[in-house]
Structures are given as C-alpha cells and as structure tokens.
Amino acid sequence: MSSVLVINSGSSSFKYQLIDAESEQRLASGLVERIGDSTGHATHETPEGQWERSLEIPDHTAGFGVMTDAFREHGPSLDEHPPVAVGHRVVHGGARFFEPTLVTPLVLINIEDLSELAPLHNPPNVEGIKAAMQVFPELPQVAVFDTAFHQTMPPDAYTYALEGSVAERLRIRRYGFHGTSHKYVSEAAARFVQRPLTELKQLVLHLGNGASVCAIDRGRSVDTSMGFTPLEGLVMGTRTGDIDPAVLLYLQRKTRIGVDALDDLLNKQSGVLGISGHQDMRDLTAAADAGDEKARLALGVYVHRIKHYVGAYLAELGGADLITFTAGVGENSAIVRARALSGLEGLGIEIDPDRNDAPNRGPRVISTDASRTTVLVVPTNEELEIARQTLQVAT
Numbered sequence: 025m026s027s028v029l030v031i032n033s034g035s036s037s038f039k040y041q042l043i044d045a046e047s048e049q050r051l052a053s054g055l056v057e058r059i060g061d062s063t064g065h066a067t068h069e070t071p072e073g074q075w076e077r078s079l080e081i082p083d084h085t086a087g088f089g090v091m092t093d094a095f096r097e098h099g100p101s102l103d104e105h106p107p108v109a110v111g112h113r114v115v116h117g118g119a120r121f122f123e124p125t126l127v128t129p130l131v132l133i134n135i136e137d138l139s140e141l142a143p144l145h146n147p148p149n150v151e152g153i154k155a156a157m158q159v160f161p162e163l164p165q166v167a168v169f170d171t172a173f174h175q176t177m178p179p180d181a182y183t184y185a186l187e188g189s190v191a192e193r194l195r196i197r198r199y200g201f202h203g204t205s206h207k208y209v210s211e212a213a214a215r216f217v218q219r220p221l222t223e224l225k226q227l228v229l230h231l232g233n234g235a236s237v238c239a240i241d242r243g244r245s246v247d248t249s250m251g252f253t254p255l256e257g258l259v260m261g262t263r264t265g266d267i268d269p270a271v272l273l274y275l276q277r278k279t280r281i282g283v284d285a286l287d288d289l290l291n292k293q294s295g296v297l298g299i300s301g302h303q304d305m306r307d308l309t310a311a312a313d314a315g316d317e318k319a320r321l322a323l324g325v326y327v328h329r330i331k332h333y334v335g336a337y338l339a340e341l342g343g344a345d346l347i348t349f350t351a352g353v354g355e356n357s358a359i360v361r362a363r364a365l366s367g368l369e370g371l372g373i374e375i376d377p378d379r380n381d382a383p384n385r386g387p388r389v390i391s392t393d394a395s396r397t398t399v400l401v402v403p404t405n406e407e408l409e410i411a412r413q414t415l416q417v418a419t
Contacts, residue, residue: 027051028411028418029107029160033152036060038084040091041171042100042367043411045108049099050407056087068094075292084155092159110156111414113204113406116252117169118195124172124413127153127165135167141195141336142253166414173203176244184252198256200248202230206238208409209350211400214243216387217346217398225341227334229364230404231263231354233303237330239337247340249333255290259329261303264294266329296322305353305360323363338371344397347373349390352402361390365399373395 026045031038037057041050054068064081067074068091075098081087095102112127118138125131132153139146143369153165174182182198184191191197206228213228214221226240235258239247249257249265259265267290281289299304300322302311311319338344349361358380365373374395379388384401391399 025107026108027105027164028414029110029111029156030113030407030410030414031152031156032113032407033148033155035148035151038087038148038152041411042095042102042105042107043408043409044105045415048408051105052095053407054398055099056081056090056205057358059084064090066090066094068098070099072099074106075080077196084151088155088159088378107163109158109166109414109418111166111168111305111410112149112153112156112158113170113410114149114153114167115201116142116199117167117171118199119175119197121167121169122172122175124166124168124417125165126417127157141199166417168204168413170201170203171199173207174200174238174245174248177246177248178349181247187417196252196361198248200236200238200245200253200331201250201254202234202236202238202248203245203414204406204409205230205350205404206236206240206245206248208406209242209348209404210238210243211281212405213270213346213348213388213400213402216400216402219345224345226346226348227337227341227344228348228350229330229334230351231258231330231349231360232351232359234263235265235330235351235353237333237337239340241341247337257329257412258333259326260295262292262297264290264298296326299325305351306359308329309357323359327360327363330360331368334364334368343372346398346400348400348402350402355385355401355403361399362402375399 028043029046030041030043036059039055041053043050052070056066058064059081062080063078066077069214081090096253114135116138118141119135135146136375156165184196186196209228210226211221214224221243228238228240230315236248236250236253238245255263296308300308300318302308302319308319308323322342353360362375362380365375372395373391374392376392387402389400405417
C-alpha cells in the first residue's frame with residue numbers, strides 16, 4: 025500500500041506524517057526537535073502507541089535518519105507502505121508559485137530566493153527539502169505553498185497603496201498565508217453541508233497561535249487578513265496584527281530600537297501575550313473569568329478584531345453562506361466563537377449556545393436553524409491537504 029510522507033520543517037525541528045495514499049488515513053506521525061542542540065528529542069506515534077528518544081541530532085539530515093529509524097523499529101514499515109513522494113510545507117511562494125510544484129534545482133533556488141520575504145520560514149523549509157533529497161533521493165519532492173491558495177486574490181485586494189516603483193522592485197504586496205488550511209476547510213465545509221463548493225460564499229476563520237480570516241467566493245480566495253507577512257491582520261498569540269505603521273517609526277525615534285529587536289517585539293512579545301501575559305487561549309479565558317482585567321481586555325481586543333474582519337468580508341462577498349471556525353482556538357474555544365459573532369443577528373448570523381458549547385471533536389453546525397448563514401466548526405488537516413496536492417503532482 026503506497027503512502028505520502030509529509031514534512032513541515034522548522035529551523036530546529038520538523039514534524040512528519042505518513043499518510044496512506046488511498047484511504048487517506050494517518051499511519052504515523054512524529055516530531056524531531058532540538059536539532060543542533062547537545063541533546064535532541066524525537067517522538068514517533070502510531071495507532072499502537074508512542075515512543076520517545078533523546079540523542080544528539082546535529083542537522084536535519086541526521087534528523088531524517090532518526091525518523092527512518094523510528095519507522096523501522098516501531099512501524100509502519102516503509103517497505104510495506106512505500107512513499108510515492110515527499111510533500112513539503114513551504115510558507116512563502118511569492119507571486120511565482122500558485123500550485124503544488126515538483127522540486128527541481130531551479131525551483132529550490134527560487135524558494136531560497138524568496139527567503140528574504142520569509143526569513144524565519146523559507147530557510148528551514150529548504151533545509152527539510154534538502155535533507156529529504158539526501159535520505160530519499162529516488163522520490164519526487166513536492167513543495168506545497170501556504171501562499172498559493174491566495175494567488176486568486178484580485179489586484180484591488182493584494183495591492184498596498186505604496187509608491188509603485190518601490191513596491192514593484194521589492195515585491196511588496198499582500199500574499200496571505202494559511203492557504204493550505206483555508207483550502208482544506210472550505211472544501212470540507214462544502215462537503216459537510218452537501219452543497220457544491222462552486223455555489224458557496226464562505227468565511228474561514230483559522231484561529232490558532234497564528235490566526236487569519238479568508239473570504240472565499242466559489243472556492244477561490246478573494247481576500248485574506250494576513251498580508252506581506254503573517255504579521256498583518258488579526259491579533260494573535262504573540263503578534264500584534266494590524267497596527268498603524270507610524271507606531272513603528274515613533275518607537276524607533278523614541279527608543280532607538282533596532283530592526284531585529286522591533287521584529288521580535290511585534291512578532292514574539294505582543295498579541296494577547298503582550299496585553300495580558302497569557303499566550304494560550306485557555307489560560308487567557310480562565311484568567312478573564314477570574315476577574316483579571318488585563319486578560320479581559322486582551323480577550324476583548326482579540327474578538328473585536330475578528331468581528332472587524334468578519335464584517336469587512338461579509339461586505340466584500342455580499343453576505344456568506346457559511347462561516348467556519350478551525351484550528352486550535354477556533355475548534356476548541358466556545359467563548360471566542362460566541363463573542364466573535366455576537367450581535368450579528370441583524371446580518372442573519374445566529375449562534376445556538378447549546379450547540380456551540382457541546383463538546384465535539386468533529387465537524388458540526390453551531391448556528392441556529394433560523395440563521396441565514398450556517399456557522400460551522402470544521403477541524404483542519406493541513407497535512408492531509410499537502411498529501412493530496414503532492415499526489416496531484418507526483419502520480
């Protein structure tokens with residue numbers, strides 16, 4: 025039985041899944057982390073159990089060796105489930121890549137060139153591809169880009185009102201991210217309500233530590249909240265989201281903060297963490313319930329920004345048939361879902377409190393029967409979407 029190996033590579037770690045090519049079932053998953061440290065750590069999980077191992081892992085290629093050892097020792101056997109290809113998550117495809125792409129030397133050069141647009145993400149994505157090419161030299165390597173789904177955005181949506189020659193020379197425009205998740209969830213939502221994707225206007229709210237909203241018209245992304253980088257848009261766990269750019273100029277003038285420190289402030293020290301001291305939504309809502317005023321403020325700012333984008337995208341689409349919550353916060357926080365859509369009954373959006381609060385891990389409707397817009401919760405599965413797109417190219 026053939027399979028697809030899916031890799032999501034970071035600077036000092038990578039996640040993997042082995043997915044059956046026919047049944048689409050996950051056969052195994054794992055995490056190799058602390059690459060380059062004196063003691064690395066690896067976790068491998070199958071339906072039969074979970075195994076952990078600590079050892080030195082000097083680089084990504086050595087990490088792939090640890091992964092293949094885990095398959096050999098704990099299963100499933102890669103001989104019995106031979107991968108037909110390796111699919112790689114690549115964060116930034118710029119305006120060059122708008123579909124899953126077979127990795128060639130030229131493609132790899134282009135992905136590396138785009139690292140200046142995603143310096144925290146593309147370089148480790150490239151490391152994962154290079155390691156996979158060494159360990160699996162006979163297999164096709166396929167890059168699946170987070171930005172690709174948003175290549176259907178019209179110029180009105182992706183163009184910044186920046187001086188034209190500067191924007192063109194430096195490739196400054198809105199690209200959007202989380203595209204793999206938005207594509208998977210919008211298609212899964214259409215199947216769940218048993219309606220053709222090409223007839224639906226949808227909003228997908230991917231709410232995790234990183235968060236974005238996407239307006240989808242008949243299966244095509246027409247606008248999304250993240251922009252040139254994943255910093256724009258919603259308030260996130262540690263990211264500011266939208267902020268007046270003059271604030272950055274003011275900070276530099278007043279504090280003489282350097283570029284790297286400013287980047288760290290905006291991406292790693294802000295968001296709900298910066299307001300409240302809590303990054304995890306569970307901790308934040310618990311603190312808010314206990315009367316912590318900073319936590320209450322952070323939660324209020326968080327849901328206010330979501331509602332802001334929901335309203336904007338409803339206007340762009342002329343209404344929506346479906347609004348779908350997904351990812352860690354979207355799938356698990358009834359409080360965020362309820363508050364993000366509260367007060368929108370006049371727009372035909374009504375949440376059923378009992379349905380919203382009911383514990384459930386699968387796709388489900390949380391709106392009332394009278395709601396003109398159906399509100400759903402649909403778990404995302406980016407790895408499965410990467411596997412599907414990889415098979416489109418490799419077979």
